[in-house]
Amino acid sequence: MSAHSFDKLNLETSSSSALLHAFEPTISQIVAPDSIHTTQARSHLDTLTKPLGSLGHLEDIATQLVAIRSGDVDTPLRKAVYVFAADHGITAEGVSAYPAEVTRQMVLNFLAGGAAINVLARLHHARMTIVDVGVAGDVTGLDNLLGRKVRLGSRNMLNEAAMSWEELMQAISTGIALAEQAASDGLNVVAPGEMGIGNTTAASALTAAITGYPIEQVTGHGTGLSEQAYEHKIQVLRRVLEKHLPLTNSHLRNMGGLEIAAMTGFILGAAAHRIAIVADGFISTAAAVIATSIAPATRHYLFSGHQSEEPGHRILLAHIGLRPILQLHMRLGEGTGAVLAMPILESAMHLYREMATFQSAGVSEAAP
Amino acid sequence: MSAHSFDKLNLETSSSSALLHAFEPTISQIVAPDSIHTTQARSHLDTLTKPLGSLGHLEDIATQLVAIRSGDVDTPLRKAVYVFAADHGITAEGVSAYPAEVTRQMVLNFLAGGAAINVLARLHHARMTIVDVGVAGDVTGLDNLLGRKVRLGSRNMLNEAAMSWEELMQAISTGIALAEQAASDGLNVVAPGEMGIGNTTAASALTAAITGYPIEQVTGHGTGLSEQAYEHKIQVLRRVLEKHLPLTNSHLRNMGGLEIAAMTGFILGAAAHRIAIVADGFISTAAAVIATSIAPATRHYLFSGHQSEEPGHRILLAHIGLRPILQLHMRLGEGTGAVLAMPILESAMHLYREMATFQSAGVSEAAP
Numbered sequence: 001m002s003a004h005s006f007d008k009l010n011l012e013t014s015s016s017s018a019l020l021h022a023f024e025p026t027i028s029q030i031v032a033p034d035s036i037h038t039t040q041a042r043s044h045l046d047t048l049t050k051p052l053g054s055l056g057h058l059e060d061i062a063t064q065l066v067a068i069r070s071g072d073v074d075t076p077l078r079k080a081v082y083v084f085a086a087d088h089g090i091t092a093e094g095v096s097a098y099p100a101e102v103t104r105q106m107v108l109n110f111l112a113g114g115a116a117i118n119v120l121a122r123l124h125h126a127r128m129t130i131v132d133v134g135v136a137g138d139v140t141g142l143d144n145l146l147g148r149k150v151r152l153g154s155r156n157m158l159n160e161a162a163m164s165w166e167e168l169m170q171a172i173s174t175g176i177a178l179a180e181q182a183a184s185d186g187l188n189v190v191a192p193g194e195m196g197i198g199n200t201t202a203a204s205a206l207t208a209a210i211t212g213y214p215i216e217q218v219t220g221h222g223t224g225l226s227e228q229a230y231e232h233k234i235q236v237l238r239r240v241l242e243k244h245l246p247l248t249n250s251h252l253r254n255m256g257g258l259e260i261a262a263m264t265g266f267i268l269g270a271a272a273h274r275i276a277i278v279a280d281g282f283i284s285t286a287a288a289v290i291a292t293s294i295a296p297a298t299r300h301y302l303f304s305g306h307q308s309e310e311p312g313h314r315i316l317l318a319h320i321g322l323r324p325i326l327q328l329h330m331r332l333g334e335g336t337g338a339v340l341a342m343p344i345l346e347s348a349m350h351l352y353r354e355m356a357t358f359q360s361a362g363v364s365e366a367a368p
Numbered sequence: 369m370s371a372h373s374f375d376k377l378n379l380e381t382s383s384s385s386a387l388l389h390a391f392e393p394t395i396s397q398i399v400a401p402d403s404i405h406t407t408q409a410r411s412h413l414d415t416l417t418k419p420l421g422s423l424g425h426l427e428d429i430a431t432q433l434v435a436i437r438s439g440d441v442d443t444p445l446r447k448a449v450y451v452f453a454a455d456h457g458i459t460a461e462g463v464s465a466y467p468a469e470v471t472r473q474m475v476l477n478f479l480a481g482g483a484a485i486n487v488l489a490r491l492h493h494a495r496m497t498i499v500d501v502g503v504a505g506d507v508t509g510l511d512n513l514l515g516r517k518v519r520l521g522s523r524n525m526l527n528e529a530a531m532s533w534e535e536l537m538q539a540i541s542t543g544i545a546l547a548e549q550a551a552s553d554g555l556n557v558v559a560p561g562e563m564g565i566g567n568t569t570a571a572s573a574l575t576a577a578i579t580g581y582p583i584e585q586v587t588g589h590g591t592g593l594s595e596q597a598y599e600h601k602i603q604v605l606r607r608v609l610e611k612h613l614p615l616t617n618s619h620l621r622n623m624g625g626l627e628i629a630a631m632t633g634f635i636l637g638a639a640a641h642r643i644a645i646v647a648d649g650f651i652s653t654a655a656a657v658i659a660t661s662i663a664p665a666t667r668h669y670l671f672s673g674h675q676s677e678e679p680g681h682r683i684l685l686a687h688i689g690l691r692p693i694l695q696l697h698m699r700l701g702e703g704t705g706a707v708l709a710m711p712i713l714e715s716a717m718h719l720y721r722e723m724a725t726f727q728s729a730g731v732s733e734a735a736p
Contacts, residue, residue, distance in 0.1 A: 049477055050484055051465070051591035055704075056677065056697030097419070097734040105731040109417055114724025116418055123718045124711070223419035224734055309424065327695060328712075329424030336423075343492070343711040344696075350491045356482025363473040366465040366592055 022169055023265075026176050029272035030295040033067035041066040041352070048355040049363050057323070061303070061348040068276050068301055069188070073353045079126040079342050080182060081191040081335040082266060083110060083117060084175070084259035086134030087153030088198030089162065090240070095201045095233045097224045100153075103197045104137040110195070110334075111144055117193060117334035126339050127187065131178065133171055134196075134258030148174045154202075154257050157240050161254045162202070163261065168253045171261035172268075179269025189345060190270050191278045191305065192263040192287060193335020197223075200310060201233060203286040205240050205255035207312040210289060211319050215241060218312035220282075223331070252290055263287035268294060271301040278345070280338040281308035281331065285316045292320055303345065306330060306337030390537055391633075394544050397640035398663040401435035409434040409720070416723040417731050423719060425691070429671070430716040436644050436669055437556070441721045447494040447710050448550060449559040449703040450634060451478060451485060452543070452627035454502030455521030456566030457530065458608070463569045463601045465592045468521075471565045472505040478563070478702075479512055485561055485702035494707050495555065499546065501539055502564075502626030516542045522570075522625050525608050529622045530570070531629065536621045539629035540636075547637025557644045557713060559673065560631040560652045561703020565591075568678060569601060571654040573608050573623035575680040578657060579687050583609060586680035588650075591699070620658050631655035636662065639669040646706040646713070649676035649699065653684045660688055671713065674698060674705030 041063040046052055053059060066073060085107050091100040109115045110130045113122075121128040131146040132139050136153035139145060150170045154162040163171065175192075182190055196202075200222040207218040215237045221230050244254040252261055264287045270277045271291070279288045279302060292298045304317055307324035309331040317324060325341040358365050409431040414420055421427060434441060453475050459468040477483045478498045481490075489496040499514040500507050504521035507513060518538045522530040531539065543560075550558055568590040575586040583605045589598055612622040620629055632655045638645045639659070647656045647670060660666045672685055675692035677699035685692060693709040726733050 048484075049474070049482060050700050054591065054698060054700040055484065056699065058696060058698065099732050099735070102732050105729070106417070109724055109729040109731060112724065112729065114417060114722075114729050116416075116423065116719055116723055119718050119722045120715055122722075123715060223422065325696075326712075328426060328693075330422060330426065331424065332418050332422040340712065340715055344694075344708065347488055347491060347708055351484055351487050354482075354487045354490075355484055356477055356480065361473070361477040361480065361482050363477055364467050364470050367467070 022173065023176065026268050026272045027295045030268065030297045032297045032300045033070065037067040037071045038063055040071065045352065047357040047359070049358055049361050050355070051366065055351060057325070058348040058351060061345055062352040065276060065345065065349055066352065068274055073349065075188065077189050077346050077349060078187045079124065079189045080129065080187045081117060081121050081126045081193050081339050082129045082131060082178060083193040083195055083334055084131050084133050084262045085195040086258035087136035088196055088202055088257050089154050089156035090158060090201050090236070091198040092156050093158055093236045095236055096197050096222060097229065098197050100136060100197045103195055104135050104139060106195050107132065107135055107139055107145065111142055115334060116332055116336050117339065120336055120339040124339055124342050126191070126342060131262065133174055133262045150258050157205070157244065157255050158236065162256055163253050163258065165253065167258070168250065168261055171258045172265035175262040175265025176269035179266050179273060179275065182270065183273035183275060187275065189276045189278065189342065191280060191335045191338030192266050192284045193280050193338065194259045194263060194283050194333055196257055196259050199257050199259065199283050201237060202255060202257040202260060203283045204237055204312050206251055206286050207316055208241055209245055209251040209255060211315055213315055218315055220310040220312065260287050264290045267291040267298060271295065271298040275301065276303065277301050278303045278305045278338040278341055279322070280305055280335045281333050282310035282313040282316070283333060284338070285313055289316050289320050303341070305341035308337065390541065391544065394636050394640045395663045398636065398665045400665045400668045401438065405435040405439045406431055408439065413720065415725040415727070417726055417729050419734065425693070426716040426719060429713055430720040433644060433713065433717055434720065436642055441717065443556065445557050445714050445717060446555045447492065447557045448497065448555045449485060449489050449494045449561050449707050450497045450499060450546060451561040451563055451702055452499050452501050452630045453563040454626035455504035456564055456570055456625050457522050457524035458526060458569050458604070459566040460524050461526055461604045463604055464565050464590060465597065466565050468504060468565045471563055472503050472507060474563050475500065475503055475507055475513065479510055483702060484700055484704050485707065488704055488707040492707055492710050494559070494710060499630065501542055501630045518626050525573070525612065525623050526604065530624055531621050531626065533621065535626070536618065536629055539626045540633035543630040543633025544637035547634050547641060547643065550638065551641035551643060555643060557646065557710065558638050559646045559648060559703045559706030560634050560655060561648050561706065562627045562631060562651050562701055564625055564627050567625050567627065567651050569605060570623060570625040570628060571651045572605055572680050574619055574654050575684055576609055577613055577619045577623060579683055581683050586683055588678040588680065628655050632658045635659040635666060639663065639666040643669065644671065645669050646671045646673045646709055647690070648673055648703045648706040649701050650678035650681040650684070651701060652706070653681055657684050657688050671709070673709035676705065
């Protein structure tokens with residue numbers, strides 16, 4: 001099973017063995033929930049005082065959550081968002097509307113509580129953790145920042161692989177370890193979020209490589225590129241893919257980012273611990289798709305919080321068969337779309353647990 | 369202005385005068401928010417630490433809320449849902465999957481706290497009020513039920529107008545009075561919800577009359593009709609429209625329901641008191657469209673909580689130019705889709721108020 005999984009990462013045989021050895025305990029723990037819970041959840045929903053199926057997607061969400069939780073509907077949802085921050089060497093090519101130092105500045109903004117994700121996490125009671133996995137600047141000694149820096153930003157993937165094997169493994173391990181800690185802390189719904197100027201470029205490269213779609217269709221305007229800058233981004237991506245696509249080793253290593261690798265590990269770790277995972281936008285869904293290619297059963301633990309405006313996101317969601325909960329034309333990242341969807345998950349669980357049945361409420365059912 | 373507005377109700381001249389006299393104080397209070405607040409809100413959003421426009425619809429929601437509240441961003445949202453319950457004489461024609469007594473049974477379920485709307489109102493901290501405006505059964509003496517019964521259900525609109533002029537006026541007045549009380553209580557976001565077996569038939573008739581769409585396109589399967597029962601519903605609606613469409617008096621009186629009339633008054637009253645209104649599904653949006661035809665500025669106070677599965681709902685939303693916040697394939701009513709959207713409204717307001725600016729956080733802006 002694991003050998004099969006790692007084939008999907010397209011790893012070189014030698015390094016593949018090292019990865020296999022390192023992550024086998026996590027990967028082997030990722031199994032689909034027992035289908036009996038799905039069946040029982042559907043039956044229960046049909047007894048509640050509402051027309052059959054009238055709660056729409058909320059019924060699907062409740063069913064999936066009940067299955068993930070092995071039928072436990074009493075433990076409250078304990079929510080968290082993890083923001084993985086890293087820089088990208090490819091920003092040297094001028095692919096982003098914002099200067100690279102914004103990654104570090106936004107980390108400081110997260111720590112001060114002023115970013116969008118801070119506001120949403122406070123409002124919706126999600127614990128927020130900020131992780132430096134590769135910010136290209138000094139952020140040591142800051143309170144409440146988890147220092148897990150692998151490197152001062154990924155390498156410029158136009159010239160070389162974005163990460164060495166060791167860097168890739170370290171980033172994935174970091175994510176897995178954080179998921180294990182989340183499980184120990186009793187968290188049961190997590191959102192992997194990110195901050196990294198340049199990371200839509202990495203996500204577009206990965207999406208083109210994974211899905212086979214042409215680069216124009218998986219590339220958007222990021223945080224707000226002009227038409228001219230967008231054309232330049234496409235040209236850079238074309239050269240990136242020319243360089244790396246023919247290689248048979250890891251796309252994630254060659255064209256990913258340190259935060260994408262960490263999120264991949266985090267998602268694998270969460271699935272291994274039966275934690276529901278709410279993917280955010282384009283970047284975090286790219287990590288979810290890679291995690292699912294490594295361990296296909298990861299898919300059962302995944303929700304899509306929202307449909308972002310990045311065109312590649314829609315393609316990734318279709319590739320993995322995920323239906324976004326919200327469509328609010330957001331394109332911010334940080335985990336914002338995922339945390340915004342958490343009240344919907346919570347609503348689905350509460351409806352499942354608290355609604356009266358036709359029998360208990362003495363309500364007549366529909367004519368047969 | 370008021371004479372013009374009442375023309376839109378297509379009232380007979382004599383009764384129009386009585387209505388005009390009764391509701392003029394409310395209608396004359398409904399004015400568009402000052403556009404300065406809209407302009408200022410847009411400017412403020414562009415200073416926040418996020419790519420321009422990256423919060424998507426949340427920015428539109430925040431802007432509209434700030435304008436409704438005349439720039440007040442500090443007063444917390446105080447949320448409420450009002451469930452208007454009434455029966456429909458047209459159910460005698462067999463247009464619903466559920467027997468008519470379910471309206472009364474569901475009122476008891478609301479009072480016991482077991483319906484979907486109870487669960488969502490509890491979870492999202494919306495005050496819930498249940499109002500009998502026309503349940504065809506005895507619900508007197510029940511705690512926490514507002515007894516405002518106009519009639520034991522509307523009349524069968526296949527044979528006569530669904531309401532007399534007096535009944536219509538009483539139902540509208542009831543809604544206005546409740547909105548006035550809501551304003552006195554300090555509520556600033558309200559959802560008009562409903563319960564009434566047969567009310568998708570009334571809403572379809574109103575939608576066909578208002579928008580001119582053919583009956584097949586504005587009629588759905590309600591709470592779960594078979595194909596055969598659906599065909600029958602279409603036939604009944606065809607006869608209803610043949611009878612009432614040529615008349616120049618009120619569509620709401622002829623083909624509405626007591627709860628739809630009460631919701632129309634409630635929406636007018638809320639707009640008059642500058643309360644944000646979150647419409648729910650097909651039925652409550654029909655009331656919103658009628659309220660807007662009476663007082664066009666009502667539109668500025670309206671949000672659409674969700675896109676329901678009833679095909680007429682999409683047509684009404686397009687008619688009035690409302691974009692639904694959620695698309696979760698729900699078709700339950702009761703105000704459920706509106707209350708489910710309230711955390712999104714709340715998120716938009718909190719982001720607006722609490723996010724740091726580029727300047728305050730020392731974050732670099734995008735290259736020009």
